[in-house]
Amino acid sequence: xxxxxxxxxxxxxxxxxxxxxxxxxxxxxxxxxxxxxxxxxxxxxxxxxxxxxxxxxxxxxxxxxxxxxxxxxxxxxxxxxxxxxxxxxxxxxxxxxxxxxxxxxxxxxxxxxxxxxxxxx
Amino acid sequence: xxxxxxxxxxxxxxxxxxxxxxxxxxxxxxxxxxxxxxxxxxxxxxxxxxxxxxxxxxxxxxxxxxxxxxxxxxxxxxxxxxxxxxxxxxxxxxxxxxxxxxxxxxxxxxxxxxxxxxxxxxxxxxxxxxxxxxxxxxxxxxxxxxxxxxxxxxxxxxxxxxxxxxxxxxxxxxxxxxxxxxxxxxxxxxxxxxxxxxxxxxxxxxxxxxxxxxxxxxxxxxxxxxxxxxxxxxxxxxxxxxxxxxxxxxxxxxxxxxxxxxxxxxxxxxxxxxxxxxxxxxxxxxxxxxxxxxxxxxxxxxxxxxxxxxxxxxxxxxxxxxxxxxxxxxxxxxxxxxxxxxxxxxxxxxxxxxxxxxxxxxxxxxxxxxxxxxxxxxxxxxxxxxxxxxxxxxxxxxxxxxxxxx
Numbered sequence: 001x002x003x004x005x006x007x008x009x010x011x012x013x014x015x016x017x018x019x020x021x022x023x024x025x026x027x028x029x030x031x032x033x034x035x036x037x038x039x040x041x042x043x044x045x046x047x048x049x050x051x052x053x054x055x056x057x058x059x060x061x062x063x064x065x066x067x068x069x070x071x072x073x074x075x076x077x078x079x080x081x082x083x084x085x086x087x088x089x090x091x092x093x094x095x096x097x098x099x100x101x102x103x104x105x106x107x108x109x110x111x112x113x114x115x116x117x118x119x120x121x
Numbered sequence: 122x123x124x125x126x127x128x129x130x131x132x133x134x135x136x137x138x139x140x141x142x143x144x145x146x147x148x149x150x151x152x153x154x155x156x157x158x159x160x161x162x163x164x165x166x167x168x169x170x171x172x173x174x175x176x177x178x179x180x181x182x183x184x185x186x187x188x189x190x191x192x193x194x195x196x197x198x199x200x201x202x203x204x205x206x207x208x209x210x211x212x213x214x215x216x217x218x219x220x221x222x223x224x225x226x227x228x229x230x231x232x233x234x235x236x237x238x239x240x241x242x243x244x245x246x247x248x249x250x251x252x253x254x255x256x257x258x259x260x261x262x263x264x265x266x267x268x269x270x271x272x273x274x275x276x277x278x279x280x281x282x283x284x285x286x287x288x289x290x291x292x293x294x295x296x297x298x299x300x301x302x303x304x305x306x307x308x309x310x311x312x313x314x315x316x317x318x319x320x321x322x323x324x325x326x327x328x329x330x331x332x333x334x335x336x337x338x339x340x341x342x343x344x345x346x347x348x349x350x351x352x353x354x355x356x357x358x359x360x361x362x363x364x365x366x367x368x369x370x371x372x373x374x375x376x377x378x379x380x381x382x383x384x385x386x387x388x389x390x391x392x393x394x395x396x397x398x399x400x401x402x403x404x405x406x407x408x409x410x411x412x413x414x415x416x417x418x419x420x421x422x423x424x425x426x427x428x429x430x431x432x433x434x435x436x437x438x439x440x441x442x443x444x445x446x447x448x449x450x451x452x453x454x455x456x457x458x459x460x461x462x463x464x465x466x467x468x469x470x471x472x473x474x475x476x477x478x479x480x481x482x483x484x485x486x487x488x489x490x491x492x493x494x495x496x497x498x499x500x501x502x503x504x505x506x507x508x509x510x511x512x513x514x515x516x517x518x519x520x521x522x523x524x525x526x527x
Contacts, residue, residue, distance in 0.1 A: 001512070002264075037267075037268075038471075039271075039273055040241070040244075040268055040269070040271040040275055041268075042268060043264045043268050044265065071399030085240075085262075085264050085268065087239070087240075088240075111512045112514050113513070113514045113517070114315075114512055114513050114514065115514050115515075116513060116514075118360065118376050119315060119516075120365040120372060120373065
């Protein structure tokens with residue numbers, strides 16, 4: 001089963017990662033990525049640029065309208081994701097608990113839908 | 122040499138792959154190096170044979186090329202002592218030999234070794250026994266090629282580190298190890314059967330590949346009733362493939378399928394195999410599941426299904442192989458045989474099994490029975506609950522459509 005691990009962050013957390021503690025946090029991430037690569041569970045992931053570069057699209061009177069920047073100032077925003085292909089949601093959750101960001105902001109583990117047919121009986 | 126461009130070189134290579142790997146591993150040990158060398162030989166053949174023609178003794182050709190690769194690798198990577206173990210072999214002549222059936226079996230046992238994770242067992246079996254490339258396996262499982270390559274390499278490392286030998290398991294472990302092999306083949310089939318959304322030429326058809334491998338295993342061990350049962354179960358399920366997916370990849374449940382689209386030839390084969398297994402071998406879970414699939418296949422229409430027979434088979438299955446999903450399937454059969462109230466009562470007995478917690482099938486089954494009982498409001502709510510829990514897109518669309526239709 002594939003799961004997406006959604007990683008939330010904010011400016012404060014990114015400062016933490018670039019500050020004195022940043023090196024250790026970065027190494028923690030590298031080690032976990034290496035472990036997930038070696039186990040054959042890592043199936044993708046990306047980090048997102050600062051929310052200041054966001055373009056938001058929202059419907060207005062039935063038509064999409066573009067604005068610069070995120071729609072609302074939020075305490076946390078979506079900062080990136082990992083995709084893991086593993087045995088169970090318990091295993092995916094275990095990985096999320098070890099991702100360093102989980103100590104500072106929210107993370108979510110969500111099953112990825114499968115385009116296939118399911119059972120017919 | 123035969124004519125250049127001779128047909129189905131790929132099929133020939135996939136058939137010879139496990140034989141070549143088996144011959145090498147039996148002779149030299151070092152499974153992981155033999156596997157790499159075999160892949161390289163298969164690749165060389167895939168490039169050369171279409172242009173130059175298939176050699177007169179393709180198996181000997183592949184073994185000779187793979188052996189040279191193996192020795193090159195040993196020379197490059199290993200100590201002089203390791204090299205001497207195999208010196209002299211590049212010049213050795215390989216006479217055509219009959220296929221070593223035991224080699225393929227030994228290979229299956231090794232690839233499905235219980236020390237490997239299921240994901241690794243599946244990947245290694247498809248590559249070493251199925252002869253698929255890493256890219257093909259990755260694409261079949263919709264993961265990046267690097268991820269699949271890592272699973273295969275980890276599996277080979279586990280085999281190396283564990284000192285697992287290329288040999289048949291001792292007789293007292295044979296039954297247990299064979300159970301693992303059957304389970305891996307079943308998982309491959311199930312992955313193909315439940316995730317394939319219509320014809321996709323880019324993807325290897327995993328269900329068909331699982332059938333091919335199981336057929337091969339059945340030829341090696343024809344007296345094993347559970348292998349026969351597994352093959353029958355696959356054929357009887359696979360026979361419905363064209364009927365189970367409608368336009369727009371919509372899921373069509375068994376009851377609504379156009380049975381004229383079922384593959385008669387596969388059904389006939391499956392029925393023959395079930396009957397043979399049930400009358401000659403010790404009974405087991407795959408045979409009973411195949412027998413249930415056979416009852417469905419023998420019914421001219423959904424309304425003429427022998428549900429009491431299916432209830433009896435599920436009751437037997439639960440007794441010999443307790444499993445909450447079988448129990449849930451039995452509930453459906455009870456509802457069909459004895460009415461929705463009986464089904465709902467049977468569901469109440471099992472629905473709190475923690476192994477079924479969060480399983481969308483519980484709500485889907487409840488919805489179906491409430492619908493049969495005429496409780497449209499209750500059915501709609503249960504269909505919606507099931508739709509929220511499934512991770513299959515066609516299934517979610519199907520369940521949402523049922524909810525909307527109540």
